Amino acid sequence: MRLTMLAAALLLAACAAPLPQPHSLPPLPQSARWFKLEKADAAGQTVQTSLLAVEPLSDGLRFVQTDALGAPVSRQTVSTQGWENDGFVMPNAASRRLFAALLPLLATDDAASLYPEITKRPSENNGFCPEGKGALFRYKDRDLWCVAADAGQFRIGFPDNTRWTAAPIEEQAQEQP
Numbered sequence: 130m131r132l133t134m135l136a137a138a139l140l141l142a143a144c145a146a147p148l149p150q151p152h153s154l155p156p157l158p159q160s161a162r163w164f165k166l167e168k169a170d171a172a173g174q175t176v177q178t179s180l181l182a183v184e185p186l187s188d189g190l191r192f193v194q195t196d197a198l199g200a201p202v203s204r205q206t207v208s209t210q211g212w213e214n215d216g217f218v219m220p221n222a223a224s225r226r227l228f229a230a231l232l233p234l235l236a237t238d239d240a241a242s243l244y245p246e247i248t249k250r251p252s253e254n255n256g257f258c259p260e261g262k263g264a265l266f267r268y269k270d271r272d273l274w275c276v277a278a279d280a281g282q283f284r285i286g287f288p289d290n291t292r293w294t295a296a297p298i299e300e301q302a303q304e305q306p
Contacts, residue, residue: 148229149268150211151243155236157185162235163298166194166227171290181295183235191215192228207232227293230266230274230285234295247273257286 161184168177179202182193189208193215196202203224204215212229214220233243244266252258252265252275263277263284275286283295 148212148226148273149244149247151207151209151229151232152245153209153236153242154190154207155232155243157183157190157235160184164231164295165298167294167296169292169294173292180298183231190232192224192231194221194224203228223291226274226287227285230276230287231283231295233266234276234278234283244268252277257288257290257292 161182164181164183166177166179166181167175168179170176178197180195180197182191184191184193186206186208189206192203192205192207194202194204201216201218203221204218205221205225205228206213206215207228212225236243246268248267249264250267252263257272258265258275258277263275263286265275266273272288277284281297285293285295
């Protein structure tokens with residue numbers, strides 16, 4: 130019994146491995162940026178579709194992920210002080226990990242300053258990288274995520290073989306009558 134409890138505690142500790150804290154944040158326009166998110170399993174089957182809004186705050190960014198019906202999946206804020214759960218939605222470590230991987234993609238001008246302690250290198254056909262290409266991000270001698278930009282979309286892979294596609298949703302200009 131004790132061995133089972135110890136194994137469960139170690140597994141939870143491994144899942145909750147700390148993410149690096151951003152040293153800076155990407156500037157965003159005054160309005161939120163929207164993304165369609167699709168999560169795929171190791172077999173490539175879509176298992177979740179959701180929407181993500183990334184909005185600027187006075188001291189950081191807010192990430193709000195909702196399911197197809199608009200129910201919140203995750204609400205997180207990030208500042209140079211780190212990540213925090215936002216509101217009464219249950220903490221969602223998988224979403225926080227996804228949002229952390231999206232930060233460098235939002236900061237196209239100066240992505241390296243976000244996480245200076247992370248090493249970034251070509252993926253070299255790493256097994257969990259999207260289509261075997263992109264950039265592999267490592268922190269404290271462990272693989273964090275792999276990202277690739279493809280036709281305006283971001284593809285993000287994680288060591289557990291979960292893969293996400295984040296497609297920006299562009300606002301359409303509406304004509305005034």
